[in-house]
Amino acid sequence: MALEDATKTIQVLLGAGKEYVCVMKLHADIPEVRVKEVLEEFQGKIYQKPPVRASVKRRVRVRKVYYVDVLEVDTRNVLFRVGCEAGTYIRKLCHDVGEVLGCGAHMHELRRTRSGPFTETENNITLHDVAYLHSKWRETNDISVLRRFVLPMEKTLGLLPKIHVRDSAVDALCHGAHLTAPGVTSLETGIVKGSKVAIYTMKGEAISLAAATASTEEIFEKNHGIVARNIRVLMPRGTYPKLWRTKQ
């Protein structure tokens, strides 16, 4: 849940990979070995047509299933963990597993255990505790209480490759300017041309979301020219001083 200005980072989450734990119910008794065999077949790229209730165009599309781990099989109940690309319908996956098995199957229960960089084991908090900790913070005025559940929005960008820039480049970026090579102080490996990156100050504050126009190696070598095109500015203008001039 993103607060105030952090809502600008939500788009990153919508396209991020997910993990679920699911209980699938088979419509007949199937040997465990066979169940595991078929579920393993659904690892990798699968085809899916979104259900009627989904608000997307209903055309068959490819989705990546990163892994399927069968946790427990109890007669017709199958408990499994699945990691997949955004927009993968687990209900449809269960239905299709049933088709392959021949007997049919349906998704009985689903819990999302990961959304991009957010897991259910790290800084996970219930609504009840949000209310509790918030009033505790109001009483004690101890900011560390608030920090237990309010995380910096940079956390949302955790899976995107990072590019850090020098102070003098920050405010121009906040005004929507694209990132040029001289501004870059450090960058992560694995950037490919066209991929989304997150641009940070040297202190680690998120400035903006951008699309790289070159790979890590190319950006490293370049001395001038645009290396990333700004998609969404996150930092307010004026946070860092204006150290640029409009062309005369």
Add this chain to the structure above:
Amino acid sequence: MPRIDAPWTVKRELLTKAEDDTDPGFGHKPEERQYPELVKFGVINLDKPPGPSSHEVAAWVRRILNVKQAGHGGTLEA
């Protein structure tokens, strides 16, 4: 079918291209943000109860924390 590497398993290395200092007079490290910046640029990893809708829960969070905007990061499409 073989497993594909999930995005969260990708390991990256940070390469330094140029040396420079950052002025301590501007900005804050995210983990050192004070109130109200902490909340203004904050996210909550909320374990949503199954009953109410994401929309309702967002409204509750807005009220509890007294913020103008709170958006959820995607509904569980069942």
